Amino acid sequence: MRKRIVIIGGGASGLTAAIGGARNGAHVTIVEHMDRVGKKILSTGNGRCNLTNLRMGEDCYRCGQKGFPMEVIRGFGVDETLAFFKGLGIEPKDRNGYIYPNSDQASAVLDVLRSEVERLGVVVLLSCRVEKIEPAVGGGGVRYKVYTDQGILDAEAVILAAGSKAAPSTGSDGSGYELARRLGHRIIKPLPALVQLRCQGSMYRQMAGIRTEAGVKLMAAGELLGRDRGELQLTDYGLSGIPVFQVSRFAARALDQGKRVTALVDFMPSWDDSEAFGLLKKRASLLGHKTAEELFTGLLNKKLALVLIKLAGIKPSQKAGDLSPKQLKLLLGQMKSYEAIVMSVNPFANAQVCCGGVDTREVDAATMESGIHANLYLAGELLDVDGICGGYNLQFAWSSGMIAGVHAAGGYFAETHEADRNRAEAHGAYGPAPGGKRNRK
Template sequence: MKKRVIIIGGGAAGSMAALTAAQNGADVLLLEQNEIIGRKILSTGNGRCNFTNRFQDPSCYRSDNSGFAWKSIGKFSEPETTSFFKNLGIYPKDKNGYLYPWSEQASAVREALESALKLAKIRIHTGVRVFGIIPKKNGFQISFSKDGKKGMISGEAVILAAGSKAAAKLGSDGSGYDLAKMLGHKLVPVVPALVQLRCREKLYRQVAGVRTHGKVTVFIDGTETASDIGELQLTDYGISGIPVFQISRYAARGLYEKKEVFAELDFMPDFGDVEFLQMLKERKIRLDGLVMEQYFNGLFHKKLAGALLKRIGISGTMPVHDLGEENLERLCRICKHFRTYIDKTNPFEQAQICAGGVDTSGIDPDTMESKLVKGLYFAGEILDVDGICGGYNLQWAWTSGYLAGKGAANA
């Protein structure tokens, strides 16, 4: 008799776990609450699916248990992922280390996984909601509902790959957290990550739609915590863009802990303060005869320039000639250290992932097996591991899914 492995969640991690368990000789049953597997994959990489990244480093994976993810990544990383997908017919297109399917269609990745699952004769049950997992002497009893009817199945091993609370419209509603808690696992507080930040100041309505190169630094109770640089997007409610996404987990955690959270925006990050102040002084000389609403022409979008001047009380009609030393220093500070207070993040529904999840101190990083319940495994976003933008969250799904599938089949 083959060992039966039941996988709860048919996303990226669950699909990888199912294929790996089957390749290692297990009888695999995959339970998915959506009507198709891998639904969330369709939204990754803006519909193009950035499925991994050539550059791998411990800093790309965040967790309260530092080092956990990196130990796992060392066992199944980008080369193994690329090889795996080539075997499914998905060839990588390399864009500065960011790997996409050659067609740049996320649907290709989802369909390749689905085809592989069918070829492996893995039984897939969709529209299934699991509400109970009970450890038994020789395995587990799973309680589920489908089409309003309840049922039970049993298996020797269970892989919990039910996703997080992010983007519930794509099917992962956080129900897996409750299952983990029922089995004795602790949760690191779950907050939105890779998400926009909502700011207190009213001036954002004036600059909505502006995109600009810049650096964002987040401070928690006055302590600099994280920063990133790239294209900032200013919205009518606050700040967005890849750099904001990268630091959003820290802002979200600070807000959860009821701490003061603010960010500093540097709109000229390629220049130091002294260097930029000198540039402003030179502009005063060169642009003598103009007025202040023309002073930032060529440096900033007009809407942003107007907001910066308004913030420090300089009229757009003031002659550039009248700029004194004090106002030049104030202009330098506002352009390089624009402080904005963060009141909240956008909700889970708009977050790409979550920070927090099942505490990884209770998980074996080599196999993804629970240290509390023998035969129970975890994979993917349900764990307290979140990657930065760039294919790292999918890499974590492939890595943890592979290790869980192999571990469950061979234990």
């Protein structure tokens, strides 16, 4: 008799788990409370689906248990992910290590996953909500009863892949946390991550719409929580953009702990303080006949410069040649270390992922099996793992989902990898990773 697996959640990790389980002979049922599976995949990579990244390391993930994410990734890594998707028909494209489908369509990724799920005979229950999961008592091989609003499902194994609370419009409502908690798992408070920062002050309305290269250092109680550099976006309420997203999870956690959080923004990250001050003095001398406002023309965005000048206590109409060394240093301070007081992060509706979730110390990274209940597996965003921008969260979803699916079915993992490789070769699709790079750790 085929082993029965019930997967809660039809997102990236759930679909991958279903494929891994079904390819290893299991009878798989996906329970999805939305009217279609994989909706969140469509929004990844701005609709292009950043499948994975050729650069993988511990610093790409945040987790309460150091080393856990990369242990999972090593179990089903970038090479295996590329072989898996090539076998499904996705031709990958390398953009400086960021891997996308060559079509630049997230819909293509979802299409091939859904097609494979259908080919394998996976049962998909849509608009179906799980009410509770109970370890079953008695014989017959049934280990779990999954109670849904469409009936009761019996299973020898259950995979919880219900996602986080981020982007609830795509189906991530956080219901998986409660299911895991009822089964005895500890939940680390989920908070928004890869999200914008809301900051104190009315000046942001004057700077809204500005995009500029900047460095961002996040501070709390004198401690450096995180730093990044990239294109900063100024909004009418605060800070956005990749460098802000990368440190936002630290802001969310510190604010939740009642700490005062600030973001120090360097609007001239290509110059150190000495170089920037020398440049200011040189420009003030060369352009002394111009106003302080005009001094920044061609150096900084005009709207940004005007705000920084005013914050330095200088009149925009003052002649640049009349600026004292003290005033130039005040300007330098605003340019190189502008202080944004962070009041909050944007809500889950704006977040790409969450920090927090099921404590990974209660999960075996080699199999994704629960350390509390045998034949209960957990995968994807439900866990206390969040990656930085760049395909890392999807890679963790593919990795944890495939590992959970194969082990839940009792399959041999090395054979699953080889089958993916053979399938890709049969389609003439398998070859070196894009750019000829490999990603063995």
